[in-house]
Amino acid sequence: MWRPVRWNLRTSCVLMGGGALLASCAPRSDTFKPRIVVTAPDGGGASTTRSFVVSGYVLDDQGVKSLAVQGVNVPLEAAGEKIQPFSFRTLIRGSSASYTIMATDTSGNVSSLVLPVRVDTVKPTLKVTRLERDGQAIRVSGVATDDQRVAQVIVDGNRLNITPGTRVEFFAETTGQYADIQVRDAAGNTAKLRAQ
Secondary structure (H helix, E strand, C coil): CCCCCCCCHHHHHHHHCCHHHHHHHCCCCCCCCCEEEEEECCCCEEECCCCCEEEEEEECCCCEEEEEECCEECCCCCCCCCEEEEEEECCCCCCEEEEEEEEEECCCCEEEEEEEEEECCCCCEEEEEEEEEECCEEEEEEEEEEEEEEEEEEECCEECCCCCEEEEEEEEEEECCCEEEEEEECCCCEEEEEEC
């Protein structure tokens, strides 16, 4: 007696066996390479000292198997996890260097990131171009410059919304007798000015 067969992908793979259909039944290969993201130091690999901590994470859809910096394995919290945080300490001889970070996922895919690092001891410059008073209100405009990158402009403790770069124009409103302005570059060097 003939009985209907309930079809599904597994049944069709077994019954049809071979050819193009068999290829579609095989497990999908992993072609996604792990992604390496550096989160600190802020603004990339710049610091006021020769030795500082670089930190970040590796992301992979199947899982991260290993991580190496300059060919030396970096311990991971739990190999095989999809997100792996990492950190390592630099030791720069001279004023600059580069570190090669390599990540391997559980399928054997490898990706690498070359991180240039440098020692920056030059403070940014700060210039007030306009200062207006209206009662207790103060409006201040200025320009901050740096040989590498201006990362922050702070007026009376409030961080301004800027686009980081080597030259940043800024404007702020505050209250009081003066405005305390602080500029920070990507390496952490700061310049301060009291506008009054």
